[in-house]
Amino acid sequence: MMDGILSELGKRIADRWFAFLILPGVPFAATVVVAWAMAPFGAVHALDLDLLVRRLDTHGATVTTTKGIVIGCLLLGAVTVTALLVRELSLAVHRLWTGRSNALCRVMNPGIQRRRRVALDAAENGGYAVPERYLPHRATWIGDRFALVDERVAAQYGVSLARVWPRLWQLHDLRTPKIVTAAWDEYAAATVRVAWALPYAALSPFWWPTLPIALTLICLGWSQGRRGADDFCLTCEAAVDVQLRRLAHIVGVSLPHQRVTVAEGHEIDRILAKGAYLPLPRTDDDAQRPSR
Template sequence: MNTFLAELGKKVAERWLSLLVLPGTLYLAVAAAGATVLRHGDWYDLGMLANHVNRIAARRRGAGQVVLASAALLLGSAGVGLVAQSVGSGVARLWLATGRGPVGRRLTEQRRRNWQKAHQAYRRVLLERYRRQQGWGEAGDSDPLPDSARLLVLRNRICLVEPDRPTWIADRMRAAGERVHQAYDLDLTAAWPRLWLCMPEASRAEIATAQVAFTSACRLAGWGLLYVVLAVWWWPATVIAGAIMGTAWQRGRAATAVLAELVESAVDLYGRDLAQALGLACPDAFTPDHRAALTRMLRKGV
């Protein structure tokens, strides 16, 4: 037991160090160097920064002062890390927002128009290809058609279903539920907690890993927003913030894509197991009758 607790404490300490203290220490260093010493006018003057550090290092300090300064740095770094986590939670809500406000509605409408335009282009090519295959084409219809597969990819880059959210991330998660409903007539929101209990540990671990990756991307975006604050005193912090936010958005999209695919795959693989666990007899195929009965059962008449 003592060995287990020691190992658990070691892992917690490592996680605390990597998630809070190290990024927080870097942030405080940038804040001290850029916002306190360099400022806007001397943003590039590394020589002045080096002289400032040398003056601080030359001051004589007792052991107590060193301990107190180290403790203050450690606590300050952890505190900034906790703030970044809180901001990251807000970023997650923003990325997954339904967008019912005026700005969200405008963004949603723009995404919907882009998707409909791409969808119409894809449909036109499919209809023209079918028309030619049926021999309904005219004499001048010898020009090669655009690549329908490429047009489908362009449409799906916007969203797999018609958009109804202001961000790609929110729509990709919504699309998982829409696609499950279209394929199985199953309410994913009602089914997911029960489906989670039916899944093997390995499958749940894969989904949990994707969720952790998304949370990490949101936390990284939180750090990016904190660097925006430093730009008030040291403008190069905007460059740092832009790089961090861009990386966070790309990681968030990648994690969302993996998570949504895993959720859909879980329904594909374990939907029949869920029906059987709830007492529905489906030894061979998961038929539409089973799906409708399962949805009624999970919703409990609501």
């Protein structure tokens, strides 16, 4: 369902190589140079700008030499390798944020129960009930938000989001894909931002200011990820709400109520499945078996 859509979209992080990986690699390369320059002076002088300037001036003459060119090439190669690592880490961050792991759910169970209580208390104060299928059950808030899209679409229309989404995507006007893609890019950028925290943290033994930089990236990335995930889920639901009637007409499902109900949704799902879930053929033994 939504997990399959997210897996496909997660692979598109690599498509944004320049914006998500190369551009952040420039300040990281500068940080590596500063860490290398300040490491011999210890933590006390880590923020001594005068010392940093003198240190860089001392080694600035080697930039145009063969040794400097070799060092520059090694630095460029190291940053490229780091960017490749960050790309893989961003996918790991995405999998972590979806919160589907049973082990992670067991570890985060207190947080899950707290979110359930908050949802139930809000419903009680508002005078309405929350279906059990809508309550939090994944390890993270972002994972619950993604899972909720599946549940809401299935409850309202009786269709599988993963099955109807590729068809709905082809029915959209030019504006809708841009909105959905922008929301996804916001979320994907957040996973990359958190992934960049690890290389910065790895530099902290040599230059301690990179540690607060890493912590800042994690906090900002988590906040940005929540906003991006929420916007993405809202745009996906809106796309289903707007275009599902049109899809019903295209596949030949009549709408006697002028809207898609669960019954029509099941019919749409059956058509799109293309016989993948046909009933088993009856055998002679089944025909002779008395009905209960």
